[in-house]
Amino acid sequence: MECPIRKRVRSRVVNKLAILFTFIGIITCDPNELCFTDNDTRVKISFKRIIYSNTDSSFLENDTLIFSRITALGTDSIFVESDTLSTVVLPVNTGVNFTVFLFDSNQGSDTLELSYKTISRLISVECGPEQIIEDLEAGVFTFDSLGILNTALLEQVITNVEVYR
Amino acid sequence: MLRYIVSVFLLFSVIRGFSQTDTARVRPPKPPKVKKELKEFMPTGVRFGADLYSFSRNLWDESKTLTEFQLDVDFRHYLLVLEYGTSKIEEIEEGFSYTSNGSYIRIGPEVNVLYDPSSLHVVSLGLRYGSSTFDDQLIYNTEDAFGNTLIAVSNEKAKAQWAEFTLGTKAHLWKGLFMGFTLRYKFLKSVQFNELEPHWLPGFGENRADDNNQFGFSYYLAWRFGIRKKVDKSVITIEK
Numbered sequence: 417m418e419c420p421i422r423k424r425v426r427s428r429v430v431n432k433l434a435i436l437f438t439f440i441g442i443i444t445c446d447p448n449e450l451c452f453t454d455n456d457t458r459v460k461i462s463f464k465r466i467i468y469s470n471t472d473s474s475f476l477e478n479d480t481l482i483f484s485r486i487t488a489l490g491t492d493s494i495f496v497e498s499d500t501l502s503t504v505v506l507p508v509n510t511g512v513n514f515t516v517f518l519f520d521s522n523q524g525s526d527t528l529e530l531s532y533k534t535i536s537r538l539i540s541v542e543c544g545p546e547q548i549i550e551d552l553e554a555g556v557f558t559f560d561s562l563g564i565l566n567t568a569l570l571e572q573v574i575t576n577v578e579v580y581r
Numbered sequence: 582m583l584r585y586i587v588s589v590f591l592l593f594s595v596i597r598g599f600s601q602t603d604t605a606r607v608r609p610p611k612p613p614k615v616k617k618e619l620k621e622f623m624p625t626g627v628r629f630g631a632d633l634y635s636f637s638r639n640l641w642d643e644s645k646t647l648t649e650f651q652l653d654v655d656f657r658h659y660l661l662v663l664e665y666g667t668s669k670i671e672e673i674e675e676g677f678s679y680t681s682n683g684s685y686i687r688i689g690p691e692v693n694v695l696y697d698p699s700s701l702h703v704v705s706l707g708l709r710y711g712s713s714t715f716d717d718q719l720i721y722n723t724e725d726a727f728g729n730t731l732i733a734v735s736n737e738k739a740k741a742q743w744a745e746f747t748l749g750t751k752a753h754l755w756k757g758l759f760m761g762f763t764l765r766y767k768f769l770k771s772v773q774f775n776e777l778e779p780h781w782l783p784g785f786g787e788n789r790a791d792d793n794n795q796f797g798f799s800y801y802l803a804w805r806f807g808i809r810k811k812v813d814k815s816v817i818t819i820e821k
Contacts, residue, residue: 453790457725493726510723511730536719536734537778537790538672538679541644545677545721548778 451543456569457510459530459552461577462503478502479581482522489516508569510534510547514555523581528562529555530577532569552576623808626655626701628751628759630803635666644672651801653691657698660691660705664799668715668783676722683715685784687745701753701805703761709745711767713783714738734777741782744769745797757805765797 465479486496508515514531533551549569561580566573632649649666664687672679691707718735751761
């Protein structure tokens, strides 16, 4: 059986603790808003030449192409004009879920259709909205072959699509 | 011979009958263990409260209209808590507008860590399961190489679920009046959506992509309705 004095002290402590906790003010502050995110609306395409390939492994090297221009359907913008490149970074049309790119180079004219899923989100009220592009897939294309290395369009991704010759 | 057999049979029947009566008389009554244990889990009161923090937030943040109510059933050391709330968000800024409208429930047990039979104060640790249903919409403009595009995306009847650890107090102020707060650590967030990642989850708060956890705070003003115990004479007799 509990001692009455001890019981009374315990009861007082309980009461005081309960009231103290109740009237404690909570001071909170918002973490600093960081508007930078890793999401990107540009696709990174690398051109590769197959030097050696079998079922187990393949050896590739960068394929440098002389582009007269690179454009896309649905825009008058010219993304690349008279340049020699082995990697290009091209914007995708975020208003729809696919973009058809047109490549004019020393290798001829080629097209590449890329489809994707666009997700919108509000980073924060201060930073505004952004778009997340994921599930990248190749549709119709005229290149010999290609591979999708990364299906998400992110700043940190080096290559999304590799085009092979 | 038949008379003899019948007489012996009747004699045994009588003896057997007497012996059963004797056993019943001397057997002590079983202690009412089950009833005594059950008594500990009988509810002693029901508290109904409103979250003043949610209501006051409407005054200093015009974009948010929040309400939250809490009902808890007091089982001496333990409490069963049910919370219900609604949330309406309207963020209209230059270049975009975001609206969200939904409701949520949270349910879970709490243990009164400083339980004292002589006091009605509560200092509790608890767990919650939270679930919300909501509609939201984001309208904004994009300007890129493909021109100006007005994008309108929305979710209808989107769902979110999460879990919470809670630390709370309920201080007994006067008669049935209680005041107290609940601090929440929200985790295990799960959200279902289509082409719009929700910015605000009713009951959870801001849905940050880089952080699955969130802290929350509620400040309740509540009234406790005591549940009067029914006098069970049989239990009292047995306890003596």
